[in-house]
Every structure is written in C-alpha cells, then in structure tokens.
Amino acid sequence: MNVLKFGGSSVANAATIEKVIHIIENQSSTTPLYVVVSAMGGITDLLLQAGEEASNNNEAYKQTLATIEQRHFDAIKELIPITSQSAIISKVKTELNALESLCEGVFLLSELSEKTASVISSFGEMLSSYIISEAAKVKGLDIVLKDSRDLIVKTVNSKVSIDYKETNQRIKEFASVTKHKVCLFPGFVARTQDGEPTTLGRGGSDFTAAILAAAIDANELQIWTDVSGMYTANPKLVKQAKPVAHISYHEAMELSHFGAKVIYPPTIHPVLDKNIPIVIKNTFEPEVKGTLITREVSDREKPVTGISHIDNISIISLEGSGMVGIPGFSKRLFETLFLNNINVILITQASSEHSICLAIEASEASKAKTVLDTTFEFEIAKKRLDPVKIENKAAIVALVGDNMYSHQGLSGKMFSTLGKNNVNIRAIAQGASEKNISVVIEEKDIKKALNTLHERFFEVKTKQLNLFITGVGNVGSKLLEQLDQQKKYLKDKLRLKIRVVGMSNSRKMIFDEGGIALDQWEKELANGEKADAKAFFEKAKEMNLRNSIFVDNTANPDIAKIYKYYLAESMAVVTCNKIACADEYNNYEELKNLSRKFNASFLYETNVGAGLPIIDTLNNLIASGDNIHKIQAVLSGSLNFVFNNYKEGVTFHDIVKQAQQEGYTEPDPKIDLSGVDVARKILILARESGKIMELEDIENDSFLPADSLETNNVEDFFTSLTGNESHFKSILGEANAKDSRLKYVAQYEDGTAKVGLQFIPADHPFYNLEGSDNIVLFYTDRYPKQPLIVKGAGAGADVTASGIFADIIRIGKK
Missing domain, CATH: 3.30.360.10 (Dihydrodipicolinate Reductase; domain 2)
Structure with a gap:
C-alpha cells in the first residue's frame, strides 16, 4: 500500500483536482492507497485572515468568508454533474455556516484564542477532502472519506508531539475494517488527548501522511506538490537550481528544517524508523521521477547536496563575565526558552564562554528578550551580564550534505565566496559530523548568498557577472555590441555569463534583473525612468546581486564622485572616465583603499591608452x-x-x-x-x-x-x-x-x-x-x-570599449 499526499497547489481548483483524481485512479488500479489532501491553495491563509479580521471587529471578515465560499462552490460546479450538486452544496454550506458562526463569536468577543484559530483553520482540509471524495466517486473510484481527527491524537500543550501509541492503534483498527481501494483523509487536522479538535501546524498535511504511512507500514510515501522534487536551492530565488534525484533522510531533514518548502520537517521522523521511502513528485508533471528519499545514498558525486535557508530570523546575544565558568548557566538559558515554548534554531558560543548567540523566529524575539531579562535580572543588575541584545532582519543559510565531512575546505570555500560578495556573516554553526554548515546573515542578502553559493558548489564553473552600465554613447554602445557578439565565446571558453541588469544615459535609466536584451536596448532605454546617478546606485544596491560591476563610459565628474559608494558595497568599478583617478590624491587613494578593504576590483586600464595594456x-x-x-x-x-x-x-x-x-x-x-x-x-x-x-x-x-x-x-x-x-x-x-x-x-x-x-x-x-x-x-x-x-x-570607441571589456573579463576570471 502507498500513501499519497497532495498539497494546496495540487488541489487549488477544479482543474488541478482533476489531475489529482487522475493520478489516484492510475495508482489505485495496482495497489490500495491512503490519500491525504491539504486545503485548496490559499484557503488556510484566508481562514486565518477571516479570524484575525473578526477579532479586530473588522466586518471585512464577511467578505473573506464569501470568497472562501465562492472558491469551493466554483470547484463543486465544475467537478460534479449538475444533477448531483444539490446535496454536496448543502453539506458544504452547512460547514460554512458553522465557520461563519465561529467568526461571529470571535467578532463579538474581539478575541481569537489559539484553540479557536485551530478550529477555524481546519475547515479548509475538511471541505477540500469532502469535495475531492465526491468528485472521485463521480469518476467511479472505490473511495471512502475518513476524518483524520478520529485517528491522530496530539499530546496536550504541544505543537507537533503525537501520542503514537493511541494514534497507531486507532489507524490499525481503521485499516483492519476498511475494504475500499482508496481511503481519503483531510490533512493537518487532529484531536487532543482530551478529544478537542486541533491541528498539526502549517505544513501538517505532510505529517498526517507520514503518520499514516508509518502506522500501516506503507511501501512508499509520496508527497505531491508543484515542483519536481527537492532542489539544490529554492528555484524561486535561484534560477539555476536543479532537482536532486536521490537524498538521504538526514539530508532531507536538514533541508526541510532549513526552509525547503516541499516537505514539512516532522514528516520524516515517523517513516525513518520504518525505512519507508519518500518520493517528492510534481502533480503537474507526474511523469518526472522527482526526488527519492531513503536511508542511504551511494551514487553521490558532489559533497554538497543542497543549499537552504530560513528567513524572518532574530539573533539573541548574551554577553558578560558572569557567564564564564558558571555551571548551569546554559541550563537556565535554555530552560527559560523551553518553558516559554520558544524554539531555538541555531546556537553558537565562544570558547571563552563570554558570549552566546541564538537564532529564533523573529515573531518570538520580543517575548524571548522579556523572559531572559527577567531570568537573568540579578546578573544584569550587578553588571555581570549585559541586557539581552536582539538583532532583527536576519536569515540562516545552510550547506547540507552527507558527504561534506570527507571533503576538506568546504567551510573556507563557503565563507570566502560570501565574503567576496560583501555578505556579512554574523554567526556560524557546524556540527562535528559536518553534514550542515550554517551561517547567519542579513535578510537582505539571502538571494545574493544563495545564488553565489549555488554558483560555487553546483554550477559548471560558470560565473555570472551583473553589469550596471552608465553611458551608452560611442563607447558604451560599442561595448554593448561586443558583449552581445561574444556571449557564446565567453560562456563556452571562459565560463562567464555576463548580463547587463542596469543601464543609463543622461536622460533615462532602466533595470532588469533577468538581463536587458542587448538587441533592443535602445528601445527599452527610451521608455525608461528619469536618469539620476544617485538613484542608479541606490537601485543597484537594492538589487543586491552577486558579482556586480558598475561600468562608467562617461566623462562625467559627478558620476566619478560616486565610485566610492559602489566600492563600499563590494561592487566592482570599471571606468574609462579619467576624472576619478586624476582627482585630488586623497580621493584617488581612498578609492584604492576601498577597493582593497571591500575586495571590490577598481579597474581603469582605459584611462590611459584606451585598449592598450x-x-x-x-x-x-x-x-x-x-x-x-x-x-x-x-x-x-x-x-x-x-x-x-x-x-x-x-x-x-x-x-x-x-x-x-x-x-x-x-x-x-x-x-x-x-x-x-x-x-x-x-x-x-x-x-x-x-x-x-x-x-x-x-x-x-x-x-x-x-x-x-x-x-x-x-x-x-x-x-x-x-x-x-x-x-x-x-x-x-x-x-x-x-x-x-x-x-x-x-x-x-x-x-x-x-x-x-x-x-x-x-x-x-x-x-x-x-x-x-x-x-x-x-x-x-x-x-x-x-x-x-x-x-x-590609443583612441576610438571600438578600442576603448574593448579595453573596458577586457577589464570586465579580468574581474570575471578572479
């Protein structure tokens, strides 16, 4: 027997539900199935939004509920023949009326308890599972709908702890009596030991499927989503990311813990002991193999399996002599966080014991500071400890791989790669097994860090350069022509991919992170926004791309004055504009120093002799x-x-x-x-x-x-x-x-x-x-x-452009 789980994107509307039913139909012809479904895509967010609006005495919750109702009714009307719709719509309407009554109560009380929020958010799975089961029956499938709340029991006062003894017993009892080919379950929902309805947390449908798979000793657990497996990095942030064919349970746990959205972190635990394979599949490309997750992987070539991240992180720092050599200090620290249900994601401590740094979810930062300042009130009052420091807008980036421990210098490569692109590392954590190297960085640097590391560890030594070019007259236009002409040679021979992502003349400027088309740049630039040298820099800084190079093809003194800002952001500067290097010596020396300090190349070969070396x-x-x-x-x-x-x-x-x-x-x-x-x-x-x-x-x-x-x-x-x-x-x-x-x-x-x-x-x-x-x-x-x-x-637009081109290539080959 196999267990299949379909996420919200897979059941978002009637068209996607049709695909899901087709997959179920094909697989159930050869083996019995347990199928777990999430709420329709976006419904859980709408349910929580309605609850929040009601608790704030905002009558907009009624419109939100109307949207939820319309989404479900639209699906029914497309999936169910009109002669059979009445009873199904009536059932769904009854559930929606109960939801409306709950929200009315929240509105009247102006209060949304955690328990009530759980009940409200559970409606999505209950409605989607009912509609899908009825649609499957129309197709002639032998299917039964079972409420997961009758089977899965969660321990009291816990987010994800399961009473496995009772849960497994209930599931086995159900399995022993059901004879249907397909059993359909709403994911995410459960009950407490006291019999109260609850949920397993966001992403809990994966967990539901894993619990069922472990209890019935399934042959395989399939997680169906909208991507073709687990990727080497988030494909929404790293365009070059690729699916990983085969990974281990431990790698999957590390990647899912650090933000890989295709699988919910607790999912792996129930199936790991039973050695049940997990397969990540794409509902929209079911023929693609996806990612297989097993205990061991023997066909691995690269030491790093994937790069993942968590955003919305805050850093908690404790410092002071009162920590040094004091037994039990860490116990008090972590016990305080545990008692207040605050999860610690990353820990690092100096060997001097003078400081300790923790990473937690940003939403818990204020609470953590309050409880820790209270716990260590005496030490803080006596100046033995500094008050707890909170740094927000942080993120964690992690390299993950079972084979990392056998490869020397991975940490050094990671740190140097980030450093070259001005990504500041605030904290580092690495286990002795070296299966995970994690760093805390600023949240604004996530995309640049992921792309830079992916380029370093996964791509075929092809380095991408991102150019911000100002000045597209005689020299600039020739440079663009040469870049376009040589792009294949650069990629094939020098392993360089050069994109022009920003462009400006004296009147207009444009930006395109995907790269400005060099065969129609004049048309695009003519329709750009008003040019401004300072705004051009601010946009380049905001885009925060790896391997950024500012190219100045002008003789403008005002533009020469802002080179220092680019260099201070670790953006290289290439210029044929002689004014900066012929300015006052102190300014010239400042640019040279900034280049060294921030590891940003400052090249101006064309200042003397155009393209001559x-x-x-x-x-x-x-x-x-x-x-x-x-x-x-x-x-x-x-x-x-x-x-x-x-x-x-x-x-x-x-x-x-x-x-x-x-x-x-x-x-x-x-x-x-x-x-x-x-x-x-x-x-x-x-x-x-x-x-x-x-x-x-x-x-x-x-x-x-x-x-x-x-x-x-x-x-x-x-x-x-x-x-x-x-x-x-x-x-x-x-x-x-x-x-x-x-x-x-x-x-x-x-x-x-x-x-x-x-x-x-x-x-x-x-x-x-x-x-x-x-x-x-x-x-x-x-x-x-x-x-x-x-x-x-020593003169002419062509040779000057070639000199600038040569400087750009020199940076790319560093």
Whole structure:
C-alpha cells in the first residue's frame, strides 16, 4: 500500500483536482492507497485572515468568508454533474455556516484564542477532502472519506508531539475494517488527548501522511506538490537550481528544517524508523521521477547536496563575565526558552564562554528578550551580564550534505565566496559530523548568498557577472555590441555569463534583473525612468546581486564622485572616465583603499591608452620589483590623429572636427587639445608608479592661443580655431622647416611631470607614430637604455570599449 499526499497547489481548483483524481485512479488500479489532501491553495491563509479580521471587529471578515465560499462552490460546479450538486452544496454550506458562526463569536468577543484559530483553520482540509471524495466517486473510484481527527491524537500543550501509541492503534483498527481501494483523509487536522479538535501546524498535511504511512507500514510515501522534487536551492530565488534525484533522510531533514518548502520537517521522523521511502513528485508533471528519499545514498558525486535557508530570523546575544565558568548557566538559558515554548534554531558560543548567540523566529524575539531579562535580572543588575541584545532582519543559510565531512575546505570555500560578495556573516554553526554548515546573515542578502553559493558548489564553473552600465554613447554602445557578439565565446571558453541588469544615459535609466536584451536596448532605454546617478546606485544596491560591476563610459565628474559608494558595497568599478583617478590624491587613494578593504576590483586600464595594456604593464613591472625611472609617451590618440593629418591645404578646424566625428576626442575637444587629458594620463601613470602628485604639479605647455582656452562651450571653441588658423599654420611651418613631426608628448622623470607639443626628429621612436596610435616608453632598472615599449591604437570607441571589456573579463576570471 502507498500513501499519497497532495498539497494546496495540487488541489487549488477544479482543474488541478482533476489531475489529482487522475493520478489516484492510475495508482489505485495496482495497489490500495491512503490519500491525504491539504486545503485548496490559499484557503488556510484566508481562514486565518477571516479570524484575525473578526477579532479586530473588522466586518471585512464577511467578505473573506464569501470568497472562501465562492472558491469551493466554483470547484463543486465544475467537478460534479449538475444533477448531483444539490446535496454536496448543502453539506458544504452547512460547514460554512458553522465557520461563519465561529467568526461571529470571535467578532463579538474581539478575541481569537489559539484553540479557536485551530478550529477555524481546519475547515479548509475538511471541505477540500469532502469535495475531492465526491468528485472521485463521480469518476467511479472505490473511495471512502475518513476524518483524520478520529485517528491522530496530539499530546496536550504541544505543537507537533503525537501520542503514537493511541494514534497507531486507532489507524490499525481503521485499516483492519476498511475494504475500499482508496481511503481519503483531510490533512493537518487532529484531536487532543482530551478529544478537542486541533491541528498539526502549517505544513501538517505532510505529517498526517507520514503518520499514516508509518502506522500501516506503507511501501512508499509520496508527497505531491508543484515542483519536481527537492532542489539544490529554492528555484524561486535561484534560477539555476536543479532537482536532486536521490537524498538521504538526514539530508532531507536538514533541508526541510532549513526552509525547503516541499516537505514539512516532522514528516520524516515517523517513516525513518520504518525505512519507508519518500518520493517528492510534481502533480503537474507526474511523469518526472522527482526526488527519492531513503536511508542511504551511494551514487553521490558532489559533497554538497543542497543549499537552504530560513528567513524572518532574530539573533539573541548574551554577553558578560558572569557567564564564564558558571555551571548551569546554559541550563537556565535554555530552560527559560523551553518553558516559554520558544524554539531555538541555531546556537553558537565562544570558547571563552563570554558570549552566546541564538537564532529564533523573529515573531518570538520580543517575548524571548522579556523572559531572559527577567531570568537573568540579578546578573544584569550587578553588571555581570549585559541586557539581552536582539538583532532583527536576519536569515540562516545552510550547506547540507552527507558527504561534506570527507571533503576538506568546504567551510573556507563557503565563507570566502560570501565574503567576496560583501555578505556579512554574523554567526556560524557546524556540527562535528559536518553534514550542515550554517551561517547567519542579513535578510537582505539571502538571494545574493544563495545564488553565489549555488554558483560555487553546483554550477559548471560558470560565473555570472551583473553589469550596471552608465553611458551608452560611442563607447558604451560599442561595448554593448561586443558583449552581445561574444556571449557564446565567453560562456563556452571562459565560463562567464555576463548580463547587463542596469543601464543609463543622461536622460533615462532602466533595470532588469533577468538581463536587458542587448538587441533592443535602445528601445527599452527610451521608455525608461528619469536618469539620476544617485538613484542608479541606490537601485543597484537594492538589487543586491552577486558579482556586480558598475561600468562608467562617461566623462562625467559627478558620476566619478560616486565610485566610492559602489566600492563600499563590494561592487566592482570599471571606468574609462579619467576624472576619478586624476582627482585630488586623497580621493584617488581612498578609492584604492576601498577597493582593497571591500575586495571590490577598481579597474581603469582605459584611462590611459584606451585598449592598450599600459597601466597593467606598469603595475606588473612594479609588482615584480622593478623601479620606474622615466616614462615618455604620446598618450593622446586624438592629438596624434590631428597632427598626423594636419598639413598644407587643410584647416586645423576641419581636422579637429573630423577627429571629433570619428570618436577620437572627448565630447568637448578642448579637453584633448588643451593638454588636460594628457596631463591626467601622465598623472595617473606617475601615481601608479608610486608618486604622490596632483594635477597642478604637472607642467602644461599648451599650444592653444589664450582665447581658445578661455572659451566656455564647444561651438565657441571651434570658432576660435578658425580665427587662429595662422597660429596653427606657423607651428606646422616650423615643424616642416626642422624636418620634424608634431607630437604632443608626456614625460615623467625624477618625480616631475610635464606635457606639451614637441618637434620630433626623424630618428626618434615617436616620429613614425601613425594615425591615432599611442606609444609609451618605460625606462626602468631592467630597461635602462632600451626602454620597454607599449604601442598601438590609443583612441576610438571600438578600442576603448574593448579595453573596458577586457577589464570586465579580468574581474570575471578572479
């Protein structure tokens, strides 16, 4: 004989009940069945809501009862032929009238006792089981309905303790006399030893089924729900979670205790001693095997079986010298909680015995503080103990697996994985068997923690990066194009999955945790909300996703000012915006320190040389012990483009305009032509070399006339270039007379730096630098005469985007 239990989602309406009856019909053709059903999905919540509304003198309870009635009547009308509906509706109406009378009493007394709440909440199972039994009879099933309250006896003053001696005797007596192929029972409901109606607590229908299965020595207990078994993590929070084919009783108990919703924790105990297999099945996909739960599992590959969690947790902390070496202190603590019916979920205590930390349900936190402060009133008054501290909005995350004890370093992997994503661990608990490693974290970090751990322990080394991109102009749009183009390569070759989850330009911003479609981002962004840099950060913080990276493709100083907020939340920052790293040294150093403190990468390779590995090369030289003596460089692709193409018959204005249109310059070309951009770049290289230096310390020998430097907008700047054409032609003429080429050169040597236009002779390494290329010469201890040279394209949206892309990948491979 098998025992089948169907949850609320499986009997939510007529359509799902039809599926349930079909499953029962198929199985009962080969073996007798005991079937346990829950209330229709959501009905128990409505029943409790009606009770609460009535106790608060809120007449809305009547509408709630009307909703409950309509749900059941709708099911009857769809499941039962119209000629047979009258008697069934009459029976259901009688039960609903009794429910209404109960709620009226609660309304008049303005009081809802625990006993009355149990009676009210029991109506859901009683009604659903009756309707299902009648619908099954219509299908011709040999079925009988038995009230579970006649069989299951709960001990007085207990939430889930069963009087198994009397219960088993009653069940066996019933089994000995019934001859029907299918026996249907309402789950959740029971009676006390005094004969009073009661319940087994939320999820108690599973428990009902397990009690029945153990009593009759069933071949198998099947739990039918709306998911295909127990998952490696909650599939509603972790999209990559997968069903586990086979787990042990102990693993199932650990997972169910720590929040796996598919099975009620006490369910396993009655069947464990009898070694009755449990199968978790999906009512809506009955052909799927689901999860098998047995005593032992021999075909296990991974050490971790699943990751689970409990939310709505509060932490109780007791500290003080009055605890140290005092026999019986823990006894007083736990006895107080026991006598007040407060369940302790997790315990951890320092070896010094100076503090102890407990995790309990948040709903019991206030009560726990009151009773513990009373128990230890003397010690608190004498300053031997601090008053009990309560921390709310916490959660417990647990790794579970029978094979964990045989694998070294699991705890370290768990803690480091969480730490890298700024998930703070408040407490840790691990048994000597190492079948469960539990940590207490902030409730807001649950989703990030579960996804991060699942990625670490279950996924095929595929790391997901979540990008928040601001700036989708020339560079930003090219970056998005490259991300879309390379997504298959990244997944197949580098095991990286990159999603753009936030995007902003100067006008609009959008967010999508599932990932913004990169082939239609422009349309989506056009319909986004109003852009705001601070609000963009707040949303990224609120989304709290693992492996988050903020990407700045702008030249906006206001955006550069908020990098520190991202880094302080352990979100990496990748930027081509030079303003932050060329800001006051203290601000630059703060960003570097925040990056180290919060383990958040701060990468800005494209600040110097676009996609060229200039900063990376410099850092590698220094990290390997080399010393930088001198840096000479042409660092402006835009200026190199301008002077390489400026010649007789062409105006300086037209060449600068072309450079702007082809994306070589900043949006305001004066930043490039004034030398400020180059000065920022050599400043960054000097700082990376270890020199404390400010922008004003750099000598800037500008070639622009004063009136060009004094313009206030781009249009006026271009006008000034036209008016000063003779000035630029004279510079060009001097270069031609010296058989030299014009290059804007940056130099750092002996702690000083300068930038300016130079006449480069034919024998110089800079002479043949073409197009928008950059070149950097590093003179070091190892390269004293023949410098280390980095050379290549140093401007343009494509190469800058590729440099940003490279920084993103560098973070992903960490």
